[in-house]
Amino acid sequence: MKYLGQESDFANSNAKTGVLLINLGTPERPVCPSLRAYLAEFLMDPRVIELPSLLRAILVRGIIVNVRSHKSAATYREIWTENGSPLMLNTVQLGEATAALLDDNFHVEVAMRYGEPSIEKQLSKLHHAGVRNVIAIPLYPQYSGSTNGSTFDAIGKAFRKQRWVPNLQFVSDYYQYDSYIKAIGDSILAHWQKHGRSQKLIMSFHGVPKKYIERGDPYQAQCEQSANAIADHLRLASDEWMLVFQSRLGAQEWLTPYCDQTMKALPQQGVTSVDVICPGFSADCLETLEEIKGENKEYFLKAGGQKYNYIPCLNDSPAHAALMAEIIRDHTRK
Template identity: 45%
Template sequence: MKTGVLLVNLGTPTAPTAKAVKSFLSQFLHDHRVVDVPRMLWCPLLHGVILPFRSPKVARLYQSVWWPEGSPLMVISRRQQAALSEALDRAGIRMPVALGMSYGEPSMATAWEELKAAGVGRVIILPLYPQYSVSTTASVFDSWARLMKKERLVPAFRFIHDYHDHSGYIQALADSVRAHWELHGRGELLLLSYHGIPQRYQDEGDPYGLQCHRTSELVAAQLGLERHQWRTTFQSRFGREPWLQPYTDGTMQALPGEGIKRLDVICPAFSADCLETLEEIAEQNRSLFLAAGGESYHYIAALNDSPGHIQLLMDLVCRELA
């Protein structure tokens, strides 16, 4: 039975325009896994207020980070797909690697059609989310289940739940921090900022926050950091209800008053650089930190298509072949 790999990430608008962003946000924010407010309440608010007003603002943010080749997330994801395929080939493991997005294009349906056309009868589904969350990993599973409802012959599949404490992942993160320090010097604090989720999700059993803290602990241990030399925070909150804390932006504004003037920031939950890292962390939060009295701010890039990251992805895939 021929095996294929389905890499999945969140997705991105097709262009940095209000129209494209509105289409993307509409699909994203309609997902009940992302926003679980009753539809009768949520849909009028989404279409009447949020999308008309938020789409142009978000489009301008995308314009500030858009690359000549396209959306950073898409460009990097395609590089990851190609690099993983090449790494498997070099190891003598012949299997197609397809890329699908939870929202936007290429869709998971498109990726599945590619794998079917290649004769795949067994699929390894790899959501590119190191830490499990109901709003990301579980949403990928939902999309896969909807696809399979249309199939007469459902393929065998393995679903990679998370890899927040995988030794290869921790090593790749630590190596990226060390490489940055060698080039730019070392700050007084390493801040590990993760995308947030509503606190209510964790209270109801989502392990995401606990897994984020575990990742931070393992990275700090690998780097030999003392407890006062690193912190975990959460970014990108949306809406009015409490999200996981401490918040990244509030921490940025408080650190200079605590005597921390030189800061290094890494975002371990993001497998590829995107709007939330390149604009929110590298630009917005940098401004907050410097305006509060900080003197040196460095964002450490996501793992992207670095050799250590591709080796990790290959290890995750090969583990499912056993």
């Protein structure tokens, strides 16, 4: 293997600290070929689908990619903007807003775990800029091996190509940050002030297979801690909110309660108005805009619900950028 060298001054003690904000990713365009490539890269990750490689390839390349690419392309087209993917746009703008809060000692880049700009490409950019310290922040507040762990794998794979590996601060999670809880809580309060408050607040987190938790993944516990902290910030009674999990894939059991089943059942329990937020998503994307804002709203209203409000992710809000800057400064001091 030919290792990537570095032309910067070895004795330079004033090199900038590189910051890499990393989100999940998005297809390049909302068309079938792009979806096929994106889904294959995403679902072939052994951290995402924990099966032997041959079985995973048969499932993903032989079945899922062929079955889901057309439908996924159509749903992506529904949320696509004139500026492209909402997730990409919001993440790039978050990077710019975060950089504006930091001094010239920091060099901020944005990367995607799947698709472009890749982690390897953006680490190479930091490398050529002479960065000797890197702070990597996967934009998932709660740790899961299928997201944060996979991101670490990709960083390690990229570093294997570098002759001179930089110092790395990897932020494995940030669900415990008071500024994170406050930012989510304050966004809910702002929504209530503008639109009024519904009977129940629903906090929806991305689901994972239950067996991942049984094998030691801390994700469920961190989601529960986050939801409880947000409810405490809002001073909600236990019957005024609930936690659900969304986006399950396949027939195996995932974390419950399931969001879609909950939305179909709530009206029968006398709950006719809900506010829904996704605290585990840093930026609005297909899973929040199409699945939660659209699909689950339809389930709720068809079941007899009367009012369904979706509260957006933190996206590129000032509070989100301030949270990122706080995390970066904390890890610079370590």
